Amino acid sequence: MxxxxxxxxxxxxxxxxxxxxxxxxxxxxxxxxxxxxKPNVAVLAVQGAFVEHERRLEQLGCDCTELRHGADLARxxxxxxxxxxxxxxxxxxxxxxxxxxxxxxxxxxxxxTLGTCAGLILLAERVTADVSTPSLAGSMQxxxxxxxxxxxxxxxxxxxxxxxxxxxxxxxxxxxxFRTLAPFGDEGEPPCVVAMTFIRAPRIESVRDGTRTLAVVxxxxxxxxxxxxxxCAFHPELEDSNVVYERFLALVEGxxxxx
Amino acid sequence: xxSTDNETATAAPVHxxxxxxxxxxxxxxxxxxxxxxxxxxxxEQARIAEAAGACAVMALERIPADxxxxxxxxxxxxxxxxxxxxxxxxxxxxxxxRIGHFVEAQVxxxxxxDYIDESEVLSPADDVYHIDxxxxxxxxVCGARDxxxxxxxxAEGATMIRTKGxxxxxxxxxxxxxxxxxxxEMRAIASMRDDELFEEAKRLQVPYDLVxxxxxxxxxxxxxxxxxxxxxxxxxALMMQLGAEGVFVGSGIFKSGDPARRAAAxxxxxxxxxxxxxxxxxxxDLGEAMVGVNEQEIALxxxxxxx
Numbered sequence: 001m002x003x004x005x006x007x008x009x010x011x012x013x014x015x016x017x018x019x020x021x022x023x024x025x026x027x028x029x030x031x032x033x034x035x036x037x038k039p040n041v042a043v044l045a046v047q048g049a050f051v052e053h054e055r056r057l058e059q060l061g062c063d064c065t066e067l068r069h070g071a072d073l074a075r076x077x078x079x080x081x082x083x084x085x086x087x088x089x090x091x092x093x094x095x096x097x098x099x100x101x102x103x104x105x106x107x108x109x110x111x112x113t114l115g116t117c118a119g120l121i122l123l124a125e126r127v128t129a130d131v132s133t134p135s136l137a138g139s140m141q142x143x144x145x146x147x148x149x150x151x152x153x154x155x156x157x158x159x160x161x162x163x164x165x166x167x168x169x170x171x172x173x174x175x176x177x178f179r180t181l182a183p184f185g186d187e188g189e190p191p192c193v194v195a196m197t198f199i200r201a202p203r204i205e206s207v208r209d210g211t212r213t214l215a216v217v218x219x220x221x222x223x224x225x226x227x228x229x230x231x232c233a234f235h236p237e238l239e240d241s242n243v244v245y246e247r248f249l250a251l252v253e254g255x256x257x258x259x
Numbered sequence: 260x261x262s263t264d265n266e267t268a269t270a271a272p273v274h275x276x277x278x279x280x281x282x283x284x285x286x287x288x289x290x291x292x293x294x295x296x297x298x299x300x301x302x303e304q305a306r307i308a309e310a311a312g313a314c315a316v317m318a319l320e321r322i323p324a325d326x327x328x329x330x331x332x333x334x335x336x337x338x339x340x341x342x343x344x345x346x347x348x349x350x351x352x353x354x355x356x357r358i359g360h361f362v363e364a365q366v367x368x369x370x371x372x373d374y375i376d377e378s379e380v381l382s383p384a385d386d387v388y389h390i391d392x393x394x395x396x397x398x399x400v401c402g403a404r405d406x407x408x409x410x411x412x413x414a415e416g417a418t419m420i421r422t423k424g425x426x427x428x429x430x431x432x433x434x435x436x437x438x439x440x441x442x443x444e445m446r447a448i449a450s451m452r453d454d455e456l457f458e459e460a461k462r463l464q465v466p467y468d469l470v471x472x473x474x475x476x477x478x479x480x481x482x483x484x485x486x487x488x489x490x491x492x493x494x495x496a497l498m499m500q501l502g503a504e505g506v507f508v509g510s511g512i513f514k515s516g517d518p519a520r521r522a523a524a525x526x527x528x529x530x531x532x533x534x535x536x537x538x539x540x541x542x543x544d545l546g547e548a549m550v551g552v553n554e555q556e557i558a559l560x561x562x563x564x565x566x
Binding site for chain 1: 279282283284286287289290291292293294309310311312313314315345349350351368371372373374396397398523526527529530531534537
């Protein structure tokens with residue numbers, strides 16, 4: 001339930017995001033005219049909320065390429081977005097439509113990649129089974145129960161390129177979905193509070209090997225970065241803030257400049 | 260902030276819905292887009308559906324073709340059967356309640372179902388009133404034959420719409436009719452003058468604000484799936500090309516010869532609904548499709564329930 005103070009805070013964030021957007025779009029547009037070609041971002045478009053990502057990326061001055069089957073991989077793109085949706089459905093389609101291995105190779109070799117919710121699960125090196133009942137969710141506070149559950153049902157994410165462990169549906173069923181505000185960014189950067197929507201979200205249970213935590217909610221990491229891969233348990237495509245996209249597009253720009 | 264929301268979610272959520280839930284519930288439907296939601300009657304079928312790439316399953320005791328064959332009153336499924344399916348899969352689980360039966364809906368909310376289908380497939384419990392879905396924290400999907408029905412359900416709190424089609428027939432003609440009608444009505448409203456919208460709201464018997472939304476966006480404020488009679492990959496792709504954002508497949512999968520294969524083929528056809536070559540490949544050697552009955556041959560038109 002929202003307090004008036006929180007509502008005001010959310011509205012302030014929204015207002016700021018709204019005013020930022022036009023200037024960023026303009027900046028991206030300028031870059032594009034200098035470089036002649038806009039950044040081209042591929043969006044996995046087999047299932048889920050991919051249109052929402054495309055709209056946002058286009059507002060920020062990008063061209064988008066929809067990846068629906070293997071042949072689409074022949075088209076040039078500078079970055080990759082893995083949208084929210086159902087990760088089991090997406091993983092199955094990635095495999096059946098001949099995109100899994102070629103994309104994994106590109107991500108592993110440094111293609112800037114943004115994975116949100118289901119996309120985060122696809123990226124995770126380790127995925128533990130979801131918690132299907134509230135009683136089980138309660139017992140997860142107990143370390144031994146959590147470890148025992150994790151031991152029993154560990155799998156690899158479809159790409160498995162990010163050194164993190166996530167637990168599917170760890171916040172519960174749809175009744176556990178929620179929206180909140182939290183700071184986003186690297187340590188040492190000025191804090192930027194953004195609204196975050198979690199829908200049947202995965203929980204990041206551990207991060208390894210130099211993976212940085214970009215945001216924390218209730219002591220649990222909800223956004224992480226490992227090399228050129230950014231993963232969010234929440235849905236930046238459903239909010240007005242551009243902060244997550246800016247970080248991703250900076251990686252895209254970095255790779256383009258290096259080329 | 261987070262914990263407050265969680266308390267709302269876990270402690271008796273009935274009658275505590277608030278503004279945020281409507282948005283969150285519409286957003287869950289957004290995550291289902293481009294996907295296939297499959298009717299299942301056992302945990303085993305649910306696992307087959309999940310492995311085939313379903314983005315959600317609909318748990319029910321009898322699929323519509325069998326409800327049709329059995330006759331009599333059909334009701335909400337046994338909660339223990341639904342729980343068995345919830346434990347079997349990690350994708351969202353939906354279940355049906357009867358039109359107007361808000362206590363069946365309360366029961367489904369109590370077992371933390373992810374989406375309730377207030378469905379004409381079951382026998383209606385109320386021949387006048389639908390459920391006031393704004394009083395629930397869990398989301399509802401409802402069937403519609405035209406834009407008026409769709410917007411009335413949205414006004415009542417539905418956060419996802421599907422065509423009614425004619426369930427349990429394997430005949431796609433009604434789903435096509437309903438989707439074409441809805442899309443045509445939305446195109447008409449999008450091209451109206453502002454001052455014509457008031458009369459249109461009156462004609463459709465829906466709130467003016469919703470007509471205004473359709474006018475400005477050319478689309479419903481919620482996700483719109485196809486349902487009722489989809490039996491083949493080509494049927495599913497047809498509905499997507501007509502403007503559906505995803506597809507429900509009820510009897511079409513587990514009434515067919517090779518459910519796992521047909522399910523996977525329909526999932527791929529929905530993801531690549533514009534790719535005729537791929538759909539041709541997917542349609543090969545699928546085994547027996549469900550037998551199907553023509554709309555002229557059936558005594559009971561489920562789509563006539565709940566307007």
